[in-house]
Amino acid sequence: MKRVAVYCGAALGNDQAYQQATINLGLYLVKHDLELVYGGGGVGLMGLLANEVLNAGGRVHGVMPKELVDRGAAFNKLTDLKVVENMSIRKATMLAISDACIALPGGPGTLEEIIEAFSWARLGNNPNPCVFYNVNSYYNSLKNMFDEMTNKQFLTAQDREKLLFSDSLDTIFNFIANYTPPKVRTYSSSKEV
Numbered sequence: 001m002k003r004v005a006v007y008c009g010a011a012l013g014n015d016q017a018y019q020q021a022t023i024n025l026g027l028y029l030v031k032h033d034l035e036l037v038y039g040g041g042g043v044g045l046m047g048l049l050a051n052e053v054l055n056a057g058g059r060v061h062g063v064m065p066k067e068l069v070d071r072g073a074a075f076n077k078l079t080d081l082k083v084v085e086n087m088s089i090r091k092a093t094m095l096a097i098s099d100a101c102i103a104l105p106g107g108p109g110t111l112e113e114i115i116e117a118f119s120w121a122r123l124g125n126n127p128n129p130c131v132f133y134n135v136n137s138y139y140n141s142l143k144n145m146f147d148e149m150t151n152k153q154f155l156t157a158q159d160r161e162k163l164l165f166s167d168s169l170d171t172i173f174n175f176i177a178n179y180t181p182p183k184v185r186t187y188s189s190s191k192e193v
Contacts, residue, residue, distance in 0.1 A: 001176065003061065004029060005037040005098035005128070007113040008045040009106035018105045019048060021135040021167075025104065026052030028169050035079075037098040039090070040064035042075030045104055050075055063093045091116060100176045101130045105138045118163055122182050129179035131164045131172050139165055158182065 012019055022045045029036055036053045039046055040062025050060045054077055062081040064074055069083050084090050091113055095101070103114035120126035132139040143165040149155035159182045164175045 001034065001099040003035045003037050003098045004176075005094045005101045005117075006049060006104060007101070007106060007110045008038070008049060008104035009110055010041055010044040010046055011107070012044050012048070013105055015136060017136045018045060018138070021133060022049045022104055023052050024169060025049065025102070025133065026058070027056055028173070029053055030056040030058035032173070035059040035061060037061045037063065037094055039094075040075060040078065040081050041068075041073050042077075043073075045106065047075060049104070050078065054079075061097065063090050063097075065090050095120070095126050095128060099128060100179075101126075101128050102172065103130075103132050103139075105133075105135055111142075121162065122159055122185070124181075124184035127181045129162070129164070129176045131166065131175060133169075133172065134165045134167045136167070 006025065008022065026049050030053055036049065036058065038050060041047060042050065053060050059079040062075060062078045064081060064083060065086050066083050074081055082093060084093055095117060101114060101117045103110055114130055114132065117126055117128065118130040121128065121130060132142065134140065146155065146160060146163060150157055150160040162182045164172065166172050
């Protein structure tokens, strides 16, 4: 593993623990010689994370749609910034150039990106492990929802095990190191319900 895609908020949130966890993740990446792939912004947890990695001597790869670059959202200190046509290409590009996906606390965009990455893993289109960095139980409600999906048989127990919620970086990176992608489903035939 060389590069980790991190999805996170363009806001800081109202709990200092989110900022501290972001700093801790940035330092962990640099200490373990891992490069950051992220959305390319300079505000909120995104900017904090990129700054932390860069200030500690790490490498940061941004991926941002042209419309956001044109609106001045791009962070100007990055190792490199890949400008793409739209958000769909941004998400696919981030997956293609990374080896794992981690979601820090964030808003709807953060949630959409990590959920899509996990959905694509189940389809066989994303070999990267997906993790929610569950700082101060931020993602507990979502964790319960995934457990409910499993209980109601909309998600297999085997695939549920392929998605981690944890507040421990050691646990997260151990999960990533030992990850095997979900088995791709096959269908014998279409049947009407």
